[in-house]
Amino acid sequence: MKKRLRNPIHIRTAALIAIAVFGTAPIYATAGQGSQVPNPQTQNQPAQNPPPDLKSPGFQEFSDRVQKYVQLHKSVEATVPRLKTTNEPELIVAHQKILARKIKAARLHAKRGAIFTPAAREAFLKAISSEFQGPQAPHAKATIKQGAPLKKVHLHVNEIYPESIPYTSVPPTMLQNLPKLPEEVAYRVVSSDLVLLDVKANLVVDYLPGVIPVEATNGQ
Amino acid sequence: MMLRRRFFLVGIGIFLVLATGQRADEFKFPLKSNSVRFAAIGDMGTGDKPEYETSQQMNAQRKNFPFDFVLALGDNLYGGHSSSDFEKKFARPYKPLLDAGVKFYAALGNHDDASERFYKPFNMNGANYYSFKKGNVHFFALDSNYMDPKQLDWLQKQLEGAGSNEWKICFFHHPLYSSARKHGPATDLRLLLEPIFVKYGVNVVFAGHEHVYERILPQKGIYYFTEGSSGQLRAGGLDRSNITANGFDSDRAFMLVEVADEQMYFETVSRTGKVVDSGVIQRQQAATAAKP
Numbered sequence: 001m002k003k004r005l006r007n008p009i010h011i012r013t014a015a016l017i018a019i020a021v022f023g024t025a026p027i028y029a030t031a032g033q034g035s036q037v038p039n040p041q042t043q044n045q046p047a048q049n050p051p052p053d054l055k056s057p058g059f060q061e062f063s064d065r066v067q068k069y070v071q072l073h074k075s076v077e078a079t080v081p082r083l084k085t086t087n088e089p090e091l092i093v094a095h096q097k098i099l100a101r102k103i104k105a106a107r108l109h110a111k112r113g114a115i116f117t118p119a120a121r122e123a124f125l126k127a128i129s130s131e132f133q134g135p136q137a138p139h140a141k142a143t144i145k146q147g148a149p150l151k152k153v154h155l156h157v158n159e160i161y162p163e164s165i166p167y168t169s170v171p172p173t174m175l176q177n178l179p180k181l182p183e184e185v186a187y188r189v190v191s192s193d194l195v196l197l198d199v200k201a202n203l204v205v206d207y208l209p210g211v212i213p214v215e216a217t218n219g220q
Numbered sequence: 221m222m223l224r225r226r227f228f229l230v231g232i233g234i235f236l237v238l239a240t241g242q243r244a245d246e247f248k249f250p251l252k253s254n255s256v257r258f259a260a261i262g263d264m265g266t267g268d269k270p271e272y273e274t275s276q277q278m279n280a281q282r283k284n285f286p287f288d289f290v291l292a293l294g295d296n297l298y299g300g301h302s303s304s305d306f307e308k309k310f311a312r313p314y315k316p317l318l319d320a321g322v323k324f325y326a327a328l329g330n331h332d333d334a335s336e337r338f339y340k341p342f343n344m345n346g347a348n349y350y351s352f353k354k355g356n357v358h359f360f361a362l363d364s365n366y367m368d369p370k371q372l373d374w375l376q377k378q379l380e381g382a383g384s385n386e387w388k389i390c391f392f393h394h395p396l397y398s399s400a401r402k403h404g405p406a407t408d409l410r411l412l413l414e415p416i417f418v419k420y421g422v423n424v425v426f427a428g429h430e431h432v433y434e435r436i437l438p439q440k441g442i443y444y445f446t447e448g449s450s451g452q453l454r455a456g457g458l459d460r461s462n463i464t465a466n467g468f469d470s471d472r473a474f475m476l477v478e479v480a481d482e483q484m485y486f487e488t489v490s491r492t493g494k495v496v497d498s499g500v501i502q503r504q505q506a507a508t509a510a511k512p
Binding site: 083084085086087088089090092093095096136138139140142143145146163164166167168169170171172173175176180181186187199200202 | 299300301302303305306307330331332333334335336338339340341344345346364365366367368369370372394403404405406407408409410411412429
């Protein structure tokens with residue numbers, strides 16, 4: 001009996017009988033039906049592209065620069081009263097503003113490319129290109145379209161990320177193939193740019209313009 | 221084989237539910253003394269009239285269905301994040317619930333600022349992702365804006381540590397399955413999360429992002445709900461597909477949920493108090509035992 005019920009045909013038959021018997025019941029349903037999206041069985045196969053070399057000189061240089069930035073961030077943060085969870089949103093807003101102001105002052109002459117150096121740019125281009133040309137490309141493009149800002153956003157290094165612009169999800173499969181970041185910073189995709197954002201100060205630390213394929217950000 | 225076993229268990233669960241003869245027009249929450257009762261809202265933080273009206277309806281429903289907490293599925297605050305935004309888009313509309321001691325547990329959406337995690341009423345304790353337990357239910361709040369390897373590792377460890385007899389409920393912003401017209405499913409996210417959900421026996425997933433309500437037919441044995449219309453609404457935005465079990469896209473809505481032992485009872489209620497969906501889910505077993 002046990003063996004019989006494990007047969008999917010019998011399971012489906014049992015389910016159909018149940019639906020026939022209780023056919024008017026609006027409570028549903030059947031398990032594991034087909035989907036409008038690509039076949040999940042094939043989706044869950046690992047990407048076929050070889051993963052980018054995270055120890056490449058370009059990525060290594062990037063990670064070193066990020067570490068230096070985070071050291072600066074931490075030294076500035078140490079001068080600001082520690083933010084704890086609070087019922088007073090004005091304290092959260094004030095903390096973010098003070099932290100941003102002090103980091104901006106400490107990096108007064110920061111320019112684009114200070115962290116995404118030319119060597120780093122090459123490494124990122126290779127990794128991103130692999131992501132957007134590989135088997136997972138449709139999924140990555142869909143992820144970006146889901147939350148992409150509608151218009152071109154002009155970013156500036158060492159400036160606040162515009163608060164009214166929604167975040168764009170960075171394709172999770174792409175994140176697996178980029179250098180890991182300390183908790184103070186995160187990657188963001190804005191238009192066709194890859195941004196390194198200070199998430200505590202909401203500051204643009206650096207960005208790589210035009211590295212995300214344009215067709216991925218034209219959707220909505 | 222493992223998947224087949226999971227489908228079998230889901231099928232049996234559905235059969236048992238049907239066999240009780242319970243129908244939507246007869247639907248009643250059991251209101252058991254030891255049950256876990258909560259509401260779920262998503263994409264609510266507009267500060268506009270519909271958000272206020274929906275929260276008033278939640279408060280009204282609470283008289284008959286006394287829920288203890290609310291899952292906020294992201295886009296908790298649209299636009300600015302000044303202190304007046306927190307007030308107008310969250311503290312004021314939900315004041316009656318907050319005053320009654322109802323707790324909110326928030327996930328971050330694409331319109332949320334990461335600083336929201338320090339806002340005490342969101343109960344995120346400064347973290348982008350976190351977990352908590354209520355009775356026999358283990359909740360996992362994820363940050364679907366940024367599913368980096370660190371978060372994935374954390375999730376696997378948390379799920380590994382969860383009891384095999386517990387309900388495992390994940391909630392986050394971007395739906396893995398969706399038939400809505402605007403965005404559609406987050407398939408890239410699904411590539412990474414779904415195998416973990418299946419492996420560790422996640423039972424139910426709540427998401428927002430699409431400004432409609434949709435209940436998805438079980439996928440690989442997991443129940444998915446999208447509730448992204450608790451403030452925002454994309455009228456007519458649901459393009460029902462072969463994975464849609466039910467949906468609602470003509471007004472704002474929220475969900476009421478009671479987990480009582482091995483059953484999860486749910487009801488989706490519109491801004492005007494109309495019940496637009498309801499049902500009972502039998503807890504599935506994990507496809508593979510994460511722990512002996």
